[in-house]
Amino acid sequence: MSDLVFSSWGDATVDSRKQAVDAQAIELPKELSNGTSLAGIMGWDGIAVWGDSHPVDMARAYARGLSDNSCGQCIPCRIGSHVILEAFERICSGAGRENDAGEIKRLSERLRDQAMCDLGQTCGKGFLDVIENFGKEIDGLVADKKSVPRSEYITATTAPCKSACPAHLEIPTYVELIKKGRFEDSLELIRRDNCLPGTIGRVCVRPCEFDCRRSNVDGPVQIKFLKRFVADYEIERNRPTRLPEKEPEGEKIAIVGAGPAGLSCGYFLSQLGYAPVIFEALGEPGGMAAVGIPDYRLPRELLRYEAELVRKMGVEIRYETDVGTDVKLEELISNDYKAVFLGFGARLGTSMGVEGESDDIVGFFKGADYLRDVALGKDVFTGETCIVVGGGNVAIDCARSALRKGFKNVKIVYRRSLIEMPADAVEVQDAEDEKIEMLILTNPNKIISENGKVTGVEVVKMELGEPDDSGRRRPVEMKGSEYVIPADACIMAIGQAIDLDLIEGIEELETTRWKTIVIQGLNRLAMVKNGVGVFAGGDCETGPLTLIGGLAAGKEAAYQIDRFIKEGSSDPMDEWVINKFIEELKPYDKAEDVGQPCSTEPAKIHHKPVAERVTNMEEVEVGFTHEEAIAEASRCLRCYRLMVAAKA
Amino acid sequence: MINLTIDGTPVQVEKGQTILEAANSAGIRIPTMCWMKKMRPIGSCRMCVVEVEGLGKPVSACDTMAAADMKVTTQSELLHGMRRDALSLMLVGHPLDCPVCDKGGECVLQDMVWEFGVTEQPTPGAQPTRDIERYISPMIKQWADRCVLCARCVTACKEVKGIGCIEIKGNGFDSYIGPVEGVDCISCGECLSVCPVGALTDGIRDEKARIWQSKRITTTCGYCGVGCQFDLNVLNDKIIRVTTTDHDKLPNFGSLCIKGRFAWEFVDHPDRLTKPLVRRDGELRETTWEDALHTAAKKIKEVRDAHGPDSIAGFASARCTNEDNYVFQKFFRAVIGTNNVDHCARL
Numbered sequence: 004m005s006d007l008v009f010s011s012w013g014d015a016t017v018d019s020r021k022q023a024v025d026a027q028a029i030e031l032p033k034e035l036s037n038g039t040s041l042a043g044i045m046g047w048d049g050i051a052v053w054g055d056s057h058p059v060d061m062a063r064a065y066a067r068g069l070s071d072n073s074c075g076q077c078i079p080c081r082i083g084s085h086v087i088l089e090a091f092e093r094i095c096s097g098a099g100r101e102n103d104a105g106e107i108k109r110l111s112e113r114l115r116d117q118a119m120c121d122l123g124q125t126c127g128k129g130f131l132d133v134i135e136n137f138g139k140e141i142d143g144l145v146a147d148k149k150s151v152p153r154s155e156y157i158t159a160t161t162a163p164c165k166s167a168c169p170a171h172l173e174i175p176t177y178v179e180l181i182k183k184g185r186f187e188d189s190l191e192l193i194r195r196d197n198c199l200p201g202t203i204g205r206v207c208v209r210p211c212e213f214d215c216r217r218s219n220v221d222g223p224v225q226i227k228f229l230k231r232f233v234a235d236y237e238i239e240r241n242r243p244t245r246l247p248e249k250e251p252e253g254e255k256i257a258i259v260g261a262g263p264a265g266l267s268c269g270y271f272l273s274q275l276g277y278a279p280v281i282f283e284a285l286g287e288p289g290g291m292a293a294v295g296i297p298d299y300r301l302p303r304e305l306l307r308y309e310a311e312l313v314r315k316m317g318v319e320i321r322y323e324t325d326v327g328t329d330v331k332l333e334e335l336i337s338n339d340y341k342a343v344f345l346g347f348g349a350r351l352g353t354s355m356g357v358e359g360e361s362d363d364i365v366g367f368f369k370g371a372d373y374l375r376d377v378a379l380g381k382d383v384f385t386g387e388t389c390i391v392v393g394g395g396n397v398a399i400d401c402a403r404s405a406l407r408k409g410f411k412n413v414k415i416v417y418r419r420s421l422i423e424m425p426a427d428a429v430e431v432q433d434a435e436d437e438k439i440e441m442l443i444l445t446n447p448n449k450i451i452s453e454n455g456k457v458t459g460v461e462v463v464k465m466e467l468g469e470p471d472d473s474g475r476r477r478p479v480e481m482k483g484s485e486y487v488i489p490a491d492a493c494i495m496a497i498g499q500a501i502d503l504d505l506i507e508g509i510e511e512l513e514t515t516r517w518k519t520i521v522i523q524g525l526n527r528l529a530m531v532k533n534g535v536g537v538f539a540g541g542d543c544e545t546g547p548l549t550l551i552g553g554l555a556a557g558k559e560a561a562y563q564i565d566r567f568i569k570e571g572s573s574d575p576m577d578e579w580v581i582n583k584f585i586e587e588l589k590p591y592d593k594a595e596d597v598g599q600p601c602s603t604e605p606a607k608i609h610h611k612p613v614a615e616r617v618t619n620m621e622e623v624e625v626g627f628t629h630e631e632a633i634a635e636a637s638r639c640l641r642c643y644r645l646m647v648a649a650k651a
Numbered sequence: 652m653i654n655l656t657i658d659g660t661p662v663q664v665e666k667g668q669t670i671l672e673a674a675n676s677a678g679i680r681i682p683t684m685c686w687m688k689k690m691r692p693i694g695s696c697r698m699c700v701v702e703v704e705g706l707g708k709p710v711s712a713c714d715t716m717a718a719a720d721m722k723v724t725t726q727s728e729l730l731h732g733m734r735r736d737a738l739s740l741m742l743v744g745h746p747l748d749c750p751v752c753d754k755g756g757e758c759v760l761q762d763m764v765w766e767f768g769v770t771e772q773p774t775p776g777a778q779p780t781r782d783i784e785r786y787i788s789p790m791i792k793q794w795a796d797r798c799v800l801c802a803r804c805v806t807a808c809k810e811v812k813g814i815g816c817i818e819i820k821g822n823g824f825d826s827y828i829g830p831v832e833g834v835d836c837i838s839c840g841e842c843l844s845v846c847p848v849g850a851l852t853d854g855i856r857d858e859k860a861r862i863w864q865s866k867r868i869t870t871t872c873g874y875c876g877v878g879c880q881f882d883l884n885v886l887n888d889k890i891i892r893v894t895t896t897d898h899d900k901l902p903n904f905g906s907l908c909i910k911g912r913f914a915w916e917f918v919d920h921p922d923r924l925t926k927p928l929v930r931r932d933g934e935l936r937e938t939t940w941e942d943a944l945h946t947a948a949k950k951i952k953e954v955r956d957a958h959g960p961d962s963i964a965g966f967a968s969a970r971c972t973n974e975d976n977y978v979f980q981k982f983f984r985a986v987i988g989t990n991n992v993d994h995c996a997r998l
């Protein structure tokens with residue numbers, strides 16, 4: 004059937020037996036990013052064939068995949084998958100029985116309707132697609148006792164949440180372990196992919212939850228908080244820490260920056276048998292998680308505890324060693340290090356450049372600098388009223404920190420409306436609860452100061468005009484609406500910039516106009532010099548982004564470094580290539596009718612009362628109780644899905 | 652409170668109750684195999700599927716919460732077919748050795764297969780390749796091929812006993828119940844007591860009896876003061892096993908510890924003392940109760956008169972009744988005149 008073009012993927016049906024079409028009609032990626040070309044795929048949304056692969060053989064491979072990945076917990080899948088596989092095996096080898104197709108159909112219906120989780124359910128749907136569209140072919144094969152050629156397949160499982168997570172944590176399984184009360188096993192599993200579970204469990208921007216299938220029913224599973232729960236459990240119960248196995252230390256690898264990206268890279272390198280050495284400018288680990296994210300969201304002891312575990316894995320951290328000043332990057336590249344990982348983040352505060360700005364006037368701060376000073380315990384200026392400019396999470400962090408540091412009135416000035424605010428809605432709510440005023444559709448014009456002290460900010464009102472490149476409506480100034488807000492401090496929380504001083508003189512390192520380091524792609528390689536591979540990831544490569552992004556990049560780089568050293572290859576790991584391919588297939592469908600009744604709301608996150616929390620930097624959110632955690636984990640639908648892709 | 656209807660019957664339940672609990676409260680039976688009231692829903696057997704109006708496909712009643720205005724159907728041709736197929740799949744690879752299985756006559760699988768009229772074993776001869784490891788306790792025999800992987804045992808071990816020393820291992824058809832590395836079994840037999848089939852059997856005695864051949868005498872465990880209820884299985888006036896089948900009964904809901912479930916062989920042990928002994932001329936000799944009590948009373952009196960009442964201490968047993976223990980301490984305090992009295996359960 005080499006000229007067949009068929010797809011039941013998604014809503015569209017393409018069938019060359021009915022209408023002349025070519026492979027172009029199927030809007031699916033037809034090759035992997037490493038150049039491997041494909042002949043067809045079968046997965047949660049149907050089956051598609053466009054090259055030299057037989058749909059019935061693909062269904063056989065799919066049944067094999069299901070039977071290998073079935074967790075064994077429910078009857079229709081554990082045993083049904085086996086019976087279905089046997090039938091497909093028979094059909095494909097020319098020994099099919101007359102009732103095989105009927106048996107496959109009946110058991111697939113059971114799988115679809117009766118299996119406990121989405122792995123069985125979606126596979127059932129896939130087999131039914133094959134029976135429906137290729138029933139005649141199967142009958143022919145059985146009647147003629149004809150076998151079909153076997154293709155080679157790539158088999159992978161995913162889940163909407165797992166695919167959305169940059170580090171691809173094994174969410175459905177670790178949530179299920181929580182449901183079963185196996186909290187320590189859950190944490191152990193999380194630690195396989197992530198070295199800062201308690202940290203991420205508090206402050207992750209949780210892309211997984213935005214792609215959680217339970218959202219289609221009654222709200223996402225509180226994945227982030229569940230992770231926090233198991234991380235806290237270990238500490239509160241004083242349970243032994245179960246860290247991954249590490250190999251005996253081998254070659255040295257240099258890492259710049261002990262932020263999430265650098266720590267993660269070291270953590271995985273030590274598991275792979277290297278001796279990573281991190282050079283860190285500050286006196287403590289965590290990068291922006293330590294000196295950006297305020298303690299009331301992420302207690303420093305916890306971050307230090309988790310970083311200490313990374314050190315225990317065999318990662319050396321040299322604090323107060325600025326690369327560029329105390330040691331030259333070139334030295335690291337040419338010395339006894341086999342590879343270098345750049346994870347130096349985006350440490351500079353930025354400002355808008357409005358009239359009157361100056362670092363020399365008392366009461367004027369750049370957001371990142373203000374938060375760093377607070378985090379490092381410096382004596383920060385405090386007064387009556389503080390204006391924070393910006394609409395992102397950093398602005399909210401600055402405002403809430405300023406309140407805790409003694410300002411009586413804190414106002415956030417943001418040029419668009421609340422809907423456009425990029426800050427997390429949960430944090431905006433927390434800030435509002437703390438009586439932080441939101442002056443939306445307002446933009447600063449001028450910082451007013453007297454005798455070297457801020458006395459106010461002149462602002463202008465804005466209105467929303469036509470949408471801009473980002474799709475958000477562009478704010479335009481309302482002429483004549485200027486007014487002055489009296490204030491004794493102004494914090495510009497509009498972003499961070501990358502400090503590239505350390506790479507000065509290394510021409511081979513390419514950077515963009517946003518000063519990010521350019522890498523080749525999934526292999527994270529930035530350059531090779533004197534045979535030493537220099538890899539990069541985290542904020543210094545993406546621009547200010549997320550913790551989990553940094554953790555994922557560090558892990559990826561570690562494996563690439565290992566491959567580079569052992570195989571001399573800079574090909575990206577197959578796993579990342581497949582993950583990327585799966586992302587393109589979009590495992591989450593916002594419009595899907597999941598077929599569950601809306602009967603359990605997401606667990607509520609408890610907060611310390613406002614009066615108790617605004618006077619100090621202590622943690623605001625309170626973790627789940629055991630019962631809450633188990634009930635919340637029980638909401639998970641275990642949306643594993645299988646994909647097989649035929650190699651062309 | 653939530654109002655819903657199940658098979659046309661209006662039912663009212665608290666928020667947070669499952670469809671199955673709602674049905675149970677209204678006396679409507681939904682067939683189940685893995686579900687047990689004393690544990691959280693497992694959801695493995697898929698027998699409890701029900702239809703809910705407005706939903707595209709059936710849902711499992713055991714772990715789906717009831718919602719306001721739900722209209723639930725528990726019996727239909729579709730559901731019957733699904734349940735029947737689930738049962739027939741359970742028979743794939745199942746040995747059908749019912750005549751020699753300990754559980755014959757009280758096996759949930761047997762009962763259900765009978766109820767749903769499954770008369771054939773699909774794909775006879777199919778056998779999972781289970782990489783069986785020895786079951787963790789010598790008290791319990793594991794017959795892995797009879798296992799339907801309902802996971803009751805796994806759940807009970809973790810949830811009821813807080814141990815978690817067994818889990819589902821392997822994948823797909825070859826999955827099996829095996830020990831968790833690094834977690835020690837306490838041989839309590841909780842798994843054994845919840846297994847719906849004959850996959851876990853009592854390894855203490857070789858004597859066996861069908862349920863209708865032996866007598867089951869409900870009694871209270873004598874080992875400690877909790878008062879656990881269990882059934883002595885008696886054949887020809889001899890105990891052959893201890894079982895717990897009523898998992899709703901106070902105070903232990905069918906759970907026992909290793910002593911209650913397995914440590915009863917002393918009852919007819921040849922070394923068991925059945926007559927009092929008194930040491931005479933350095934040797935223990937059988938005697939009458941009268942002589943034994945008389946001797947003891949005489950000695951106690953002698954010691955008290957020579958050394959005072961505080962030279963004597965009394966140590967009672969948790970295996971005596973409350974009344975016996977009361978009288979015992981009274982005797983020490985009032986008759987002998989000492990407060991030196993204690994009890995092994997205080998340890």
Ligand SMILES: Cc1cc2nc3c(=O)[nH]c(=O)nc-3n(C[C@H](O)[C@H](O)[C@H](O)COP(=O)(O)OP(=O)(O)OC[C@H]3O[C@@H](n4cnc5c(N)ncnc54)[C@H](O)[C@@H]3O)c2cc1C
Pocket residue numbers: 206207208259260261262263264265282283284285288289290291292295296297324325326327346347348349350371374396397400499502505540541542543547548549550551553
């Ligand atoms: C205020 C604030 C709040 C945030 N909130 C969240 C949040 O809630 N959730 C979330 O996911 N993300 C959040 N982020 C973003 C997140 O913190 C970053 O994306 C993440 O820390 C990036 O990790 P990284 O390792 O790439 O860089 P960084 O965390 O910036 O770490 C880089 C490290 O390198 C060190 N370094 C830099 N230059 C040198 C040098 N020349 N020599 C030696 N060491 C050097 C730095 O001192 C730092 O320790 C927030 C960021 C800020 C600023």
Ligand code: SF4
Pocket residue numbers: 072073074075076077078080081118119120121122123124
């Ligand atoms: S993977 Fe899902 S459908 Fe398959 S046995 Fe496990 S719970 Fe059932």
Ligand code: SF4
Pocket residue numbers: 162163164165174175178214215216217224226638639640641642643
């Ligand atoms: S319901 Fe569970 S498995 Fe499904 S997307 Fe949400 S967290 Fe992931």
Ligand code: SF4
Pocket residue numbers: 797798799800801802803804805828842845846847848850851
């Ligand atoms: S041993 Fe018994 S209780 Fe355990 S999974 Fe098997 S059938 Fe169920």
